[in-house]
Amino acid sequence: MSTTITNKLVVAISSRALFDLTESNHIFETEGVNKYAQYQISRENEILSPGPAFPLVEKLLHLNSERNLVEIILLSRNSADSGLRIFNSIQHYGLNITRAAFSAGKSPYQYIRAFQAHLFLSTHPADVRHALKSGCAAATILSQKNHSHENAHSELRIAFDGDAVIFSDESEQIYQREGLEAFTKHEQQHADQPMNGGPFKGFLSALHQLLQHFPENNCPIRTALVTARQAPAHKRVIHTLRSWNIRIDEALFLGGLDKGIFLNAFNADIFFDDQPMHCHSASEHVTTGHVPTGIVNDEN
Numbered sequence: 001m002s003t004t005i006t007n008k009l010v011v012a013i014s015s016r017a018l019f020d021l022t023e024s025n026h027i028f029e030t031e032g033v034n035k036y037a038q039y040q041i042s043r044e045n046e047i048l049s050p051g052p053a054f055p056l057v058e059k060l061l062h063l064n065s066e067r068n069l070v071e072i073i074l075l076s077r078n079s080a081d082s083g084l085r086i087f088n089s090i091q092h093y094g095l096n097i098t099r100a101a102f103s104a105g106k107s108p109y110q111y112i113r114a115f116q117a118h119l120f121l122s123t124h125p126a127d128v129r130h131a132l133k134s135g136c137a138a139a140t141i142l143s144q145k146n147h148s149h150e151n152a153h154s155e156l157r158i159a160f161d162g163d164a165v166i167f168s169d170e171s172e173q174i175y176q177r178e179g180l181e182a183f184t185k186h187e188q189q190h191a192d193q194p195m196n197g198g199p200f201k202g203f204l205s206a207l208h209q210l211l212q213h214f215p216e217n218n219c220p221i222r223t224a225l226v227t228a229r230q231a232p233a234h235k236r237v238i239h240t241l242r243s244w245n246i247r248i249d250e251a252l253f254l255g256g257l258d259k260g261i262f263l264n265a266f267n268a269d270i271f272f273d274d275q276p277m278h279c280h281s282a283s284e285h286v287t288t289g290h291v292p293t294g295i296v297n298d299e300n
Contacts, residue, residue, distance in 0.1 A: 005099075005116070008071045009210045011060060012112050014122035015076040015086045017141045018057060019048035033105050040082040048089040052141045052287055053121050056269050059156040061096055063220060069210055073115045074100035075108040075122075112136050118206040121289060129292055137203035139272050139289025142279060155222050157269050158207070159286075160248075161259075162227040162237060164274035164294030166204055168196040171236075173295045187233040194243040195236060199293050200272060201244070208246045222249045224266050228278075230255030260285040 015021060028036035060070045072095070076083050080102045090097050101111040109130040112120050120131040120138040131138035163172040175183035204223075211221055225248050229237065234253045241248060252262050259278055263271050264285040272289045273279050274297060279290040 005071045008069055009060075009206050010071045010073060010115060010117045010119075011057075012073040012075050012115060012117040012120045012136075013053055013057060014108075014124060014127070015074060015078060015083070016123040017051055017053040017121045018074070019051045019054070019086060019089055021048065021051070037079065037082040040078065040085050044085040044088060046085070047092045048085065050093075052123075053270070054093075056121075056156075056287065057095065057097075058093075059269060063156070063210075064096065067213055069213060071099070072097045073111075073117060075111060075120070076100065076102050077105055077108060077124075078102050079104040109134070112138075118203045125290075125292060128290075132199050132291070132293055135202070137200045137291075139291050142283040142288050142290060155220055157222045157224070157267055159224040159226045159263055159266060159268040159271040160200060160204065161271075161273040161275075161278070161291075162225055162229060163198070164296070165198050165200050165272050165291050166225070167198045167201075167237075167240065169198065169274070169294035169296075170196065176295050184233055187229075187236050191232070191235040192239055193236070194240040197244075199291060204246055204248075205244070211247070224248065224250040224252060224268065226252045226259050226262060226266070226271065227254065228256050228259075229253050 016025065024036060024040060027039050057072055061072060063070050074086070074097055076086060078086065083102045101108050107127050107130065109127045112131050113134050113136065117136055120128065120136050121141050122128050122138070123141055125140045128138045128140045160166050163169055171183060171187060174186050207221070207223065211219060214220060225237070227237070230253050237251070250266065254262060258281060260282045263282055268286040270287045270289060271282050272291050273282060274291045274294045276290060279288050282288045
């Protein structure tokens with residue numbers, strides 16, 4: 001009987017999101033793949049520093065302390081030879097990551113569906129777009145300064161934008177083309193009609209299933225919706241999540257206020273948003289994943 005991981009939350013991550021490969025990547029871009037491979041092999045026993053998604057991966061794997069609930073898959077553009085440094089670093093930090101795909105310079109996105117991943121995190125925007133088109137939730141991790149609050153709390157805290165991330169961007173299209181008044185009127189008229197799912201609905205659903213393994217009053221995961229919507233456009237959000245039978249712990253309806261300070265107050269380990277402007281602002285406070293979907297990214 002073959003092994004399966006279909007009963008787990010599966011997160012695929014690129015090596016540059018997991019570790020700081022800034023220097024190595026500079027050599028790749030300026031001197032080519034052969035020099036890069038030589039550089040990595042000559043330093044394969046030098047441990048890499050954590051990358052932007054490292055704290056998130058640590059917390060996800062910590063959920064396996066009592067039950068085997070999460071699988072982290074490494075997807076790397078390294079070859080298996082030059083990727084040995086990455087696995088040595090994984091072993092050094094005690095990360096239980098055992099499955100990987102090394103694609104030797106090619107994009108590894110085709111293995112996302114093969115591994116049945118619910119989420120893909122990368123620093124390579126093109127791979128993220130490919131993953132989204134294949135139906136997997138995906139985000140480009142923005143490399144920013146280290147955030148002082150990271151790992152200051154034991155809970156895993158994940159925050160999501162609403163439109164074009166959890167929900168489809170149908171309402172966002174109205175806002176972008178016709179303005180706030182038309183958007184608000186449309187949402188009031190359709191308040192009892194659930195929205196269609198966006199690219200992160202599947203991941204949110206898988207995360208919700210994971211939550212069922214823990215008591216509600218002692219759960220190691222906390223989620224938040226952080227949206228620019230405000231009343232009365234909030235009602236449709238609540239009805240949509242209710243119709244999906246998905247619980248989100250906290251909901252912040254900010255009415256256009258800057259999201260960063262609220263994400264910092266929530267102590268988010270990661271925040272997902274579709275709008276580049278919001279992402280760059282949020283990344284000053286918390287690790288942020290840009291989800292390149294919807295009308296805003298199409299027009300950009």
